[in-house]
Amino acid sequence: xxxxxxxxxxxxxxxxxxxxxxxxxxxxxxxxxxxxxxxxxxxxxxxxxxxxxxxxxxxxxxxxxxxxxxxxxxxxxxxxxxxxxxxxxxxxxxxxxxxxxxxxxxxxxxxxxxxxxxxxxxxxxxxxxxxx
Numbered sequence: 235x236x237x238x239x240x241x242x243x244x245x246x247x248x249x250x251x252x253x254x255x256x257x258x259x260x261x262x263x264x265x266x267x268x269x270x271x272x273x274x275x276x277x278x279x280x281x282x283x284x285x286x287x288x289x290x291x292x293x294x295x296x297x298x299x300x301x302x303x304x305x306x307x308x309x310x311x312x313x314x315x316x317x318x319x320x321x322x323x324x325x326x327x328x329x330x331x332x333x334x335x336x337x338x339x340x341x342x343x344x345x346x347x348x349x350x351x352x353x354x355x356x357x358x359x360x361x362x363x364x365x366x
Contacts, residue, residue: 236267242303242305250263278305278309279305279314282303283314287319290331290354291328291355292356292360293321294355294357297314298355322360325361338365348362351364
């Protein structure tokens with residue numbers, strides 16, 4: 235499983251449970267993989283953030299998805315808000331991909347676009363800055 239992509243310990247535990255492994259065996263395997271450096275929630279978080287950012291998702295959505303995948307906040311927080319990630323550029327790219335250079339004809343269309351960007355995980359203040 236780890237040869238294809240990074241997994242969080244939570245994901246790996248769930249997948250091994252589905253294969254009807256005993257809980258004590260699962261915990262032993264996960265501990266061994268973590269000790270050998272083959273399983274790392276921090277490395278998984280970095281990979282996941284990079285992948286989702288490139289697909290046009292914002293930090294709020296990515297953070298929620300990582301929590302759902304059982305990754306601890308200390309494992310992803312530093313990378314999610316790292317200095318080398320400019321979320322305003324990601325926001326602009328997501329907007330351009332969806333709407334291109336089409337004008338925003340009315341208030342209803344503007345709110346629809348704003349809701350879309352919020353759904354993608356961008357903060358409302360950053361979205362408002364985009365529309366100024």
